[in-house]
Amino acid sequence: MTEPGFGRYPADALKADGLRAAGGLAVTLGPLALVGFDAHPLVAVPLLAGAGLFGWLGLRTLARRGAACRVTEEGLVLPSGFFMVMARWDQITGVKLRYYSTKKDKSGGWMQLTIRAGRGRYSIESQLTGFDAIAARVAELVLERELPVDATTKENFLSLGHYM
Structure with missing residues (x-):
C-alpha cells in the first residue's frame, strides 16, 4: 500500500x-x-x-x-492545495465520511473523507484511486484509538464494508 x-x-x-x-x-x-x-x-x-x-x-x-495520496507506517500523505502534507496516525483527532448524492434516488454521487490532524483539516474524495484502501485504514484507526465519530460517518463507513 x-x-x-x-x-x-x-x-x-x-x-x-x-x-x-x-x-x-x-x-x-x-x-x-x-x-x-x-x-x-x-x-x-x-x-x-x-x-x-x-x-x-x-x-x-x-x-x-500532481496529488498522490499514500498510506505509510507513519500516517497518510495527503494533498493540501499545491502541497503534500503528512497526517501522522498519532495526530489524527477527528474523522468524517460524507456522501454527496447527485440524484434523488441516491444512485449517483461521491464520498468525501475529511481527516482532522493537529490544526489541519484534509479532505479526499472517492474518485481517488485507492480510496477504499485509505478508508479501510482510517476505519481501523478509528476503532484502535476509539475516536468519536457521528452516526452519519458510522453509516457511511458501514456502506463501504467497515464496521465501527
Missing part, C-alpha cells in the same frame, strides 16, 4: 474538470472582453463572480493533477 503513485485522481476526471473550468471562464469572461470590460455593474459583477468560481475550479484541478 505504500508504493509511489498510490491514490491518484483519474486523468479522465481531471480532464473533464479542466474542460468545465475553461468553458466556464470562456462563458463568463468572453462577454466582458467583447464589451471591453465597460459593462454595467449589474452584468459585470455576476459574470466576474462566476469567473472567480470557474478560476477556482481550474486551480483546484491543477493542484489535483
Whole structure:
C-alpha cells in the first residue's frame, strides 16, 4: 500500500474538470472582453463572480493533477492545495465520511473523507484511486484509538464494508 503513485485522481476526471473550468471562464469572461470590460455593474459583477468560481475550479484541478495520496507506517500523505502534507496516525483527532448524492434516488454521487490532524483539516474524495484502501485504514484507526465519530460517518463507513 505504500508504493509511489498510490491514490491518484483519474486523468479522465481531471480532464473533464479542466474542460468545465475553461468553458466556464470562456462563458463568463468572453462577454466582458467583447464589451471591453465597460459593462454595467449589474452584468459585470455576476459574470466576474462566476469567473472567480470557474478560476477556482481550474486551480483546484491543477493542484489535483500532481496529488498522490499514500498510506505509510507513519500516517497518510495527503494533498493540501499545491502541497503534500503528512497526517501522522498519532495526530489524527477527528474523522468524517460524507456522501454527496447527485440524484434523488441516491444512485449517483461521491464520498468525501475529511481527516482532522493537529490544526489541519484534509479532505479526499472517492474518485481517488485507492480510496477504499485509505478508508479501510482510517476505519481501523478509528476503532484502535476509539475516536468519536457521528452516526452519519458510522453509516457511511458501514456502506463501504467497515464496521465501527
